[in-house]
Amino acid sequence: MPEHLRFDSLPALVGHELGVSDWFLVDQGRVNGFAEATEDRQWIHVDPERCARESPFGAPVAHGFLTLSLLPAMLESAIRIEGMRMGLNYGLNKVRFPAPLPVGSRVRGRWLLAAAEPIAGGVQLSWAVTVESEGGAKPVCAAEFLVRAYA
Template structure:
């Protein structure tokens, strides 16, 4: 895992700042997400039907499930030291080019696109996060995500 001091963050602009370890997306994780969100579409939760009828030959994770794993994966890829708090500030762009089949491994690669002082207490960082699927050509997610760092 990469560790970068908040005051040193601008020196990493335009660079890959970390890559997470692989995480397996099990059917249990997919089911828990379906239960939490109420999205029980058969392509996610009906294993036998998905094996027979889905274009992937298996159930797939919800796109929003994969997207929601960005904080977890990116915290395993890199950390910024020094802020009193780090706030998920949102997204600028999100694309979901490929489905994540149940049992697949994913990981994030994080690139720092921009760093801006908002005021004397806050710094806004813009990251490009790509979540790849082991063994697949297309990524599951390409997102421009924002982190607001609050200085102590």
């Protein structure tokens, strides 16, 4: 169940973890669909047999950009901002993929509000998001995700 926050309370919440998303399954079908959509069909993502023979991971791993593409859905499942008319993805900073994401894993995002800067008609939110895989020792993604929120 997402955390419910008020739009006008966001600046006071900077520095706090405000939500944790639902778990999202990253199965081979999702990876193959992403490979087709992006034309990134590298064998480490889409060829389980070759991965079993040649990959240091022993199985396919998800695209890092697939993990990034899940951030909006993860944010929506973690946090609802009452009084926000719309939000726009503004960009990403400091993206890292500290560990591979094995296909078949479930991931979730932990959302810390790092900054809330006023902009015309709203606020620019800087989310420090850590994406963890279920049972993983290290995060599979750490990023600063920028969202422009309008009341």
